[in-house]
Amino acid sequence: MKTIIEPFRIKAVEPIKFTTASEREHILADAGYNPFLIKAEDIIIDLLTDSGTSAMSAKQWAGIMDGDESYAGSRSFYRFEEMVKLITGMKYVIPTHQGRAAEKILFSIVGQEGKFIPNNTHFDTTRANIEFSGANAVDLLNEDGKRPEVIADFKGNMDVEKLREFIEATGVEHIPMVMITVTNNSGGGQPVSMQNVKDVRAVCDQYGLPLFIDACRFAENAYFIKKREQGYADRSILSICQEMFSYADGMTMSAKKDALVNIGGFLAMNNENLAMQCRNVLIVTEGFPTYGGLAGRDLEAIAQGLEEILDEDYLHYRIRSVEYLGDKLIEAGVPLMRPTGGHAIYLDAKTFCPHIPVEQYPGQSVAIALYQKGGVRACEIGSVMFGKYDENGQLVPAAMELVRLAIPRRVYTQSHIDYVAEVIIEVFQEREKLRGVKLTYEAPMLRHFTARFAFVE
Incomplete structure (x- = not known):
């Protein structure tokens, strides 16, 4: 059949708390515009990571x-x-x-x-x-x-x-x-x-x-x-x-x-x-x-x-689910890492918002916008995570400016993924409004976990 169904039945569910756009603006400000610092209960769809977020059988x-x-x-x-x-x-x-x-x-x-x-x-x-x-x-x-x-x-x-x-x-x-x-x-x-x-x-x-x-x-x-x-x-x-x-x-x-x-x-x-x-x-x-x-x-x-994890039916469903989201985004012209990978969609933030220079962290800007628009939490994988400083204190950017939307295993259904696609596409259509950010606090290692940001004026 053409329709790929989940190779499992759901036996327990967890409620999702819905927030408004106005509420999310305040939540973001309190979190220093870092998705890692947002309380999980304030997330509608959590794609920050696929690590430890799977549903067990x-x-x-x-x-x-x-x-x-x-x-x-x-x-x-x-x-x-x-x-x-x-x-x-x-x-x-x-x-x-x-x-x-x-x-x-x-x-x-x-x-x-x-x-x-x-x-x-x-x-x-x-x-x-x-x-x-x-x-x-x-x-x-x-x-x-x-x-x-x-x-x-x-x-x-x-x-x-x-x-x-x-x-x-x-x-x-x-x-x-x-x-x-x-x-x-x-x-x-x-x-x-x-x-x-x-x-x-x-x-x-x-x-x-x-x-x-x-x-x-x-x-x-x-x-x-x-x-x-x-x-x-x-x-x-x-x-x-x-x-x-x-x-x-x-x-x-x-x-x-x-x-x-x-x-x-x-x-x-x-x-x-x-x-x-x-x-x-x-x-x-x-x-x-x-x-x-x-x-x-x-x-x-x-x-x-x-x-x-060795079950081929499960892996077929898993890889196709990620590909399904990628196909919807590609059809809408959203720039992303192609072909889609195994566990996540990676948006190409440098192409997504070319008006934001790398020293203003375009990936972080996109991640902020995804939460503000639809309560979707994603993770910047670019110069916030991997950027270094040279001897003059100037940013040496990462090789790529990406935003990862990692899909937890056996957690979300097709309608959840359709919602995520809708949020990303709407942010992309309004991409000219995105603003760059600057670091206001950073730890010496793994700074992306605890960093805080402010918008560049």
Whole structure:
């Protein structure tokens, strides 16, 4: 049939509070024009992130009731470990309370002053944890991935030749590992091809470097491989995931994305010595190795979620739902990252409102307007999130000025998405009215979470 239906039935609902445009103006002012600082109860449609915002299944909730809360040796841990090993093939599995905790542990060991960690594109917490350790986060995205208007199957790919050149110029001794983020969140939720993973693996082998995968959305990436890459059409999602991880030496994971849970994450790797060091840090900071900062019930929910995310019917619905929103926006002429990614729509803010210079943060302006117009919360992924300052205090802008509308899994229906499209299109039609903003407060790291803004006069 032409109509793609949700492959689930709804068993519980949560009411939405509706606000007026006048109320939202006051809410925005009180929040310093930062969507992160708006109370969730004042949001009509919340697309700030897909992290930890998914709706869990009946089986996940049943698993929560059955969770084993033993401090050590919990059976829930062993079910969780078994599922992670089935998908990834990794020898050592270390639970953490979320993905950034896994990053903090890993980079506190391998990252230090003078070290460089290349990636296709680091996301915000990954970059922050690398830089907090004293190391440098380096992005080596392919050129198509930097151009929102270009349509290509795998715009998340790392530029393999640039990786080789970077290793030669920097020196192997200064690079503790290479990373690949699947899908590439900062680059528009774009997938990475299996061939690119294999090519990066070959470069790592050439220089004796380990390869780690930031695997937050691994199943969505595998679905794109199945649909777009030659030779994978008849493969199961599980087998594609297993092959993808077979080229890696380790991984970090925020289970709040493709494990369909509200909290949790893990580290996994094949290096016994590194795993021992990570577990030592885990015990000090997170907890015993068989719970790692999580309750047994959380481990049960993750294990079940990892099983459910491999369902091809679900992934078909998930990717098509995002594409559906993208199609409506493209038809209305709204500029966005094309093709649509796996978990979000990314508006091209630089093209959306070309009258706003990058130093006045066009992405933030668009995000503010979306909330003001229709109570839709989105996230700027541009020079607020990734901009730097040079030695003269001048802004060095991000590679792209994007606004991400991340769609929580199994939460919103088609009518919700139709409403979101209507809000975006109306803002776009009135884009000349948008004004730039300036920072009135910013933290030294991850400033987008707590920054405050004012409109430029």
